[in-house]
Amino acid sequence: RKRPKDEPLDGPSYTSSTSSAPVWEEEKYEDGVKWRFLEHKGPYFPPEYQPLPDNVQFYYNGKAVKLSLAAEEVAVFFAQMLDHEYTTKKVFRENFFKDWRKEMTHDERSLIKDLDKCDFGEIHAMHKAKVEARKNMSKEEKLALKEANQKIIDEFGYCLLDHHKERIGNFKIEPPGLFRGRGEHPKQGMLKKRIQPEDVIINCSKNSCIPAAPPGHHWKEIRCDNTVTWLASWTENIQGSIKYIMLNANSKLKGEKDWEKYEIARKLKSCVEGIRSQYHQDLKSKQMGTRQRAVALYFIDKLALRAGNEKEEGETADTVGCCSLRVEHITLHEQLDGNECVVEFDFLGKDSIRYYNKVPVIRKVFKNLKLFMENKEPGDDMFDRLNTNMLNKHLSSLMMGLTAKVFRTYNASITLQQQLRELSNKSENQAEKLLSYNRANRAVAILCNHQRAPPKTFEQSMATLQAKIDARKEQLALAKSELKQAKKEAKAKGSSDPKLEEQLLKLEVQATDREENKQIALGTSKLNYLDPRISVAWCKNMEVPLEKIYNKSQRDKFAWAIDMTEADFEF
DNA sequence: CCGGCCACTTAGGACCCCGTTC
DNA sequence: GAACGGGGTCCTAAGTGGCCGG
Incomplete structure (x- = not known):
């Protein structure tokens, strides 16, 4: 995104960890360029799987079964979670079992056909004992562990970005395990696969010391793209989305972005009255789309609702934001608790957190909502002529850099x-x-x-x-x-x-x-x-x-x- | 326009550590 | 010196929104 032209000239003048020069004294880069020089050690990989000792066994239908390494690792993921309520959930168990079977050998697959006949008891007990042992470590052992962790941070936790040594936010590759989304996630229990160096793209300067892949491995790609801020990335197998390794929040890059965010919000302060009278006008528009946009904006402004992008059905938990509200999420009350025109919201938002609120609204909004709900089923979209893209396009025409989330800020x-x-x-x-x-x-x-x-x-x-x-x-x-x-x-x-x-x-x-x-x-x-x-x-x-x-x-x-x-x- | 892809911010909960209290 | 409890950190999922190609 381009830096708005009318921002104050005096930028943030804090100092970084390694340089005392105020940031505004440094050169500004052309549009889209995030850095000139980037060097780092690559991500840190989680330890390899350690096979179970011989005295810890998995049982199927009462009989001990020695699993292949791949199948055993996944069995351990499940066994470790046995105290959790979600291992009893149907969706979780089905997803897990399906993915587990994919990791099995042909023979294992033909034997193990029913999760209810699986006994992970010994594995579970071993895991609990390990957790307990970790808790009961001596002072010396704990100190040694702490020092070992610090060594990892020292080696992998920092990068050199332009003139600054910066802390990396998440330099560790996410370990494999069973996916647990939030709320009623349709993919809960699926196997989140182990990431190999061959899956990882490294981003750094051409003329930097390029990080070495772990012995016997190679990177998927070495990229030198200075228009992005990430140091490494990989594609995760549950949603197929990209995960990134990025800088810590205390870095210059993140700090400047943060500052910029608040400057845009302050700019909204100076023009919000105009924008409000505009959308109040639009509540009366002849265009249904414009009216819907106006009502959505009213909610986003008054209630600080999120924009509400569309989501692919079956890929994620059923949650909504403003633009994706459905008829079933809203109840209209002509009268309620001594107020007129009350809108009762009840929906699951980000992270499946419930939003419940009874809000008196102006009559024009109330009437419009009634109109939008006419002849619709509970599962139909409230704003059928609106999406976040249209809303944001409109907003950016009102003020440079304005989007729905700026109202929240x-x-x-x-x-x-x-x-x-x-x-x-x-x-x-x-x-x-x-x-x-x-x-x-x-x-x-x-x-x-x-x-x-x-x-x-x-x-x-x-x-x-x-x-x-x-x-x-x-x-x-x-x-x-x-x-x-x-x-x-x-x-x-x-x-x-x-x-x-x-x-x-x-x-x-x-x-x-x-x-x-x-x-x-x-x-x-x-x-x-x-x-x-x-x-x-x-x-x-x-x-x-x-x-x-x-x-x-x-x-x-x-x-x-x-x-x-x-x-x-x-x- | 629209869908897919990408980059980046925002989010709650698990877990860890350390000081306090019994 | 064990238990507690609460703050802080870590983890990674779940959002927003830009861009691009058809």
């Missing part, structure tokens, strides 16, 4: 900024300020529907915390009465123990925060949707140390923002 960031202004106050103490920050963050997470499964130990840990609070309260009460006594006797001045009160407040704030956060995931919005400059400026204004908001890796990722942002920054 814009609305997330602007919401954080507004909420911070509304909720936080310089007179609060630090714990209160942090609660306010988290609440602002939470408002965004709720808008974007970033959910998490409630932690398994949630009730337990809330109870423990409450017990602590009660204990502190008691202590405080005791201290107060002691003070009273002291005052009476010695006419001592001063308040009750301020430290104790502070501790109590801190605990109470912590309890509130945790309770409110039960099913909300803050990390996704913090990492992907909230312009970090808003948070940096807030910290400066509130005199809150940045480390309270961002951990080390987040500070590395947002180095560009930390370096360029003053207290007066406005999104």
Whole structure:
């Protein structure tokens, strides 16, 4: 994508790990070129399969069967998962069995015809013992393991990109195993095959030291394409999609892209009012397609829905976004809970996370929805004259670089900024300020529907915390009465123990925060949707140390923002 | 236009590690 | 010194959206 021409001239001026020169002093490349020089060691391959010891056996129909190496490896994948609920699922078991049989020899295949007659018990027990043994390793063993891992990171985890030594995000080839998609995935249980060097394309500079393939192997291809950012790629066998090895989020390349993303969202801020009045007009259009586009945009803007690309049926779990909503996902209520024109959404979105929301909408939108649903079956598309391509084409005509997802970024960031202004106050103490920050963050997470499964130990840990609070309260009460006594006797001045009160407040704030956060995931919005400059400026204004908001890796990722942002920054 | 392909961002959960508490 | 619990990292799936060729 081309860099929009009207971006500010002063780019991010953070410094990288190896160079102190501000980025904006470096040459800019022509369109599409991502680097001049790229050198790396190639991906790291997972260890080869270790055959089972003789005393661990697989049984079919009660009889021990020595499997071929390939079939055994796949059997072990299944055996390792036996504690998981999904090994009991029909689709998972059928997919697994079908793929497993493909790995068997002719003889094995003619013997093993029923998964229910397979006994993986010994293999499963061995695996559990291994996990247990790993947990019980001595300090020395753990240290040795850690050092060995560090050595791998040192050797494979970095690359040289132009003048910078950069950390690679995922330098390890994904190990083989059984595919477990999210939700009701039709391909769950299929065998995800082992990747060989012969499957891997290496991308690097012609004049760099080209990585050597593992002994006895060769790469699929050596490519020198400086219009892409990946270092290596391979095609995965489940969906047939390409997997990439790319840089870490703290790299210059990723940082610049991130900065650019937020600059586009800020540009939307300056023209969003015009765009809104445009789509309000379009709600009345004579063209059905235009009306559908307007309603979709209304949802994307107001509810921060994802665009909703079409998906191939049977290839993935049945999930939708805005443009792919079906009639069955929406219920219209003329009246609901004292509101008029309420739209009830109930659908599975990305990662099969449920989106459930009852939203009062303007009458024109409501009427249009009724019209779109007329004479349709529950399984029919709500927006039959619209797709993401048409929507994005329209958006890019309104503003350079504008797509559906920019609205999510814009609305997330602007919401954080507004909420911070509304909720936080310089007179609060630090714990209160942090609660306010988290609440602002939470408002965004709720808008974007970033959910998490409630932690398994949630009730337990809330109870423990409450017990602590009660204990502190008691202590405080005791201290107060002691003070009273002291005052009476010695006419001592001063308040009750301020430290104790502070501790109590801190605990109470912590309890509130945790309770409110039960099913909300803050990390996704913090990492992907909230312009970090808003948070940096807030910290400066509130005199809150940045480390309270961002951990080390987040500070590395947002180095560009930390370096360029003053207290007066406005999104 | 449309489908396939490609590149890249966004996402939740598993797992690991380390400090705290009993 | 074991158990706990919570933050941080790792993993990789699942999205978005551009481009190209028919």
